[in-house]
Amino acid sequence: MFSSRTPSDLRPNRLALALERKRALGAPVIDLTESNPTRAAFDYPADAILGALAAPAGMRYEPDPRGMASARRAVSRYYAARGAWVDPEHVVLTASTSEAYALLFKLLMGPGDHVLIPEPSYPLFDHLARAESVVPSPYPLAYDGAWRVDMPALWDAAGDRARAIVVVSPNNPTGSCLTERELAGLVVLCAERGLGLICDEVFGDYVAAAVPSRVRTVAGTEGALTFALSGLSKVAALPQLKAGWIAVSGPAPLRDEALARLEFLADLFLSVSTPVQVALPRLLEFAPAVADQVRARISGNRAWLEARLGPDHPVRALPAEGGWYAVLRVPRVLPEEDLVLGLLEDADVLVHPGYFFDFEREGWLVVSLLPPDDAFAEGMARVLAYVDARLGAGG
Numbered sequence: 130m131f132s133s134r135t136p137s138d139l140r141p142n143r144l145a146l147a148l149e150r151k152r153a154l155g156a157p158v159i160d161l162t163e164s165n166p167t168r169a170a171f172d173y174p175a176d177a178i179l180g181a182l183a184a185p186a187g188m189r190y191e192p193d194p195r196g197m198a199s200a201r202r203a204v205s206r207y208y209a210a211r212g213a214w215v216d217p218e219h220v221v222l223t224a225s226t227s228e229a230y231a232l233l234f235k236l237l238m239g240p241g242d243h244v245l246i247p248e249p250s251y252p253l254f255d256h257l258a259r260a261e262s263v264v265p266s267p268y269p270l271a272y273d274g275a276w277r278v279d280m281p282a283l284w285d286a287a288g289d290r291a292r293a294i295v296v297v298s299p300n301n302p303t304g305s306c307l308t309e310r311e312l313a314g315l316v317v318l319c320a321e322r323g324l325g326l327i328c329d330e331v332f333g334d335y336v337a338a339a340v341p342s343r344v345r346t347v348a349g350t351e352g353a354l355t356f357a358l359s360g361l362s363k364v365a366a367l368p369q370l371k372a373g374w375i376a377v378s379g380p381a382p383l384r385d386e387a388l389a390r391l392e393f394l395a396d397l398f399l400s401v402s403t404p405v406q407v408a409l410p411r412l413l414e415f416a417p418a419v420a421d422q423v424r425a426r427i428s429g430n431r432a433w434l435e436a437r438l439g440p441d442h443p444v445r446a447l448p449a450e451g452g453w454y455a456v457l458r459v460p461r462v463l464p465e466e467d468l469v470l471g472l473l474e475d476a477d478v479l480v481h482p483g484y485f486f487d488f489e490r491e492g493w494l495v496v497s498l499l500p501p502d503d504a505f506a507e508g509m510a511r512v513l514a515y516v517d518a519r520l521g522a523g524g
C-alpha cells in the first residue's frame with residue numbers, strides 16, 4: 130500500500146529504545162548529541178525577535194513564490210557582508226534547508242536518478258533523497274589530517290544517472306570546509322557532466338578564523354549551475370522559525386531556467402509564512418547576538434577537549450575547521466554501537482556513534498559542542514572514564 134519514499138521499517142533502533150527507557154525512569158542523562166540551540170541556554174533577544182514577528186504587515190497575504198522582495202534583499206545583504214554579491218532576484222526562500230533539498234531534488238532529478246552525497250556527512254540525506262524517489266549515491270571524504278573531497282572517487286561515482294553533487298561546508302560532523310581548489314574541481318566536473326552543485330552552507334558562520342584556503346560561500350559561482358543553501362536555523366540559531374533560502378548562480382540561461390522552474394515548484398506550496406518573511410531583515414540583524422554566543426560556546430568546549438586530550442591520550446579529537454560538532458577517534462574497546470549503548474546505560478551520557486554519519490570504519494564518536502560548558506565537561510569526563518575503564522579491562 131505504501132511507497133518506497135518512506136522506510137519499510139520505522140521501528141526505533143536499540144539506542145533510541147535504551148534512551149526511552151532511561152528517560153522513563155527519570156535518569157538524568159547528559160545529552161552530548163544536543164544540537165537544538167533553543168535548548169542550550171543561550172540568551173536570545175526574545176522581545177526584539179517576537180516584536181519583529183508581530184509586525185502588522187504579517188496580516189496581509191500577497192504571496193510571491195520566491196519569497197517577499199524585502200526578505201530576498203535581506204538575504205542579499207547577508208552575502209554582501211560576507212564578500213559575495215547575490216542578486217535578490219536569484220534568491221528563493223524556503224521553510225528550511227531540508228525543504229530546499231526537496232525542491233532541488235524535484236528540480237534536478239526524476240525518479241531513480243542519483244544524487245551524489247558525501248560520506249561521512251549529515252544523516253538526513255538518505256531519507257531526503259528517498260522521499261523524492263531519488264537514489265543517494267555516496268562519494269568519500271578522505272582523511273589525511275583534514276577531510277577532503279576525494280576527487281578521483283567522485284568522478285568515478287558520477288555515473289550516468291547522477292544529476293547533482295551535494296557538498297556541505299563546513300561539513301556536519303567533520304567540520305571540514307570546501308577549499309578553492311576543491312570548488313574549482315567540482316565546477317569542472319559539474320560543467321562537464323551537466324550536474325547541479327548543491328552546497329549546504331548552514332554552518333558557514335561557525336568557522337575558525339584561520340582557514341585561509343576555504344571558500345566562504347559558493348554563492349555567485351559562475352562556471353556551473355550552483356545552489357548555495359542556508360537559513361535561520363543555524364545563522365540565527367532559530368530553527369523553530371522555519372526560514373531558509375537558496376541562492377542560485379551559474380551560466381545565465383541555465384540559472385534563469387532553474388529559477389523559473391524553482392518558482393513553479395515553490396508556487397505549489399508557498400510554505401514560508403508571511404510573518405517570518407516580514408521579520409527576516411530584522412532577524413538577520415539580530416543573528417550575531419546569538420551566533421557570537423554559539424561561537425564562544427563551541428570554542429570553549431573545543432578548548433576543553435584540546436586541554437584534556439593531549440597527544441598521548443587514547444581518545445583523539447580530530448581538528449575541525451568549523452561547525453557545531455567534535456569528531457572523536459576512540460580505541461576499539463567495543464563495537465561502536467555497544468560502546469554508545471554502554472555509555473548510555475552505565476554512564477548516563479548520550480553520544481552519537483560514528484556509523485550514524487557513515488564513517489567508513491568503526492571507532493568514531495561524535496559529540497555536539499552546543500551543551501553548556503559544565504554539562505559538556507561532565508559528559509565528556511564520563512565518556513573518557515568509561516573508555517579508560519574498558520581499556521584497563523582489556524576491551
Ligand SMILES: Cc1ncc(COP(=O)(O)O)c(C=O)c1O
Nearest residue numbers: 225226227251301331360362373
Ligand atoms: C548540514 C545540515 N544541513 C541542514 C540542516 C538543517 O537545516 P534546516 O533546519 O534549515 O532544515 C542541518 C541540521 O542540523 C545540518 O546539519
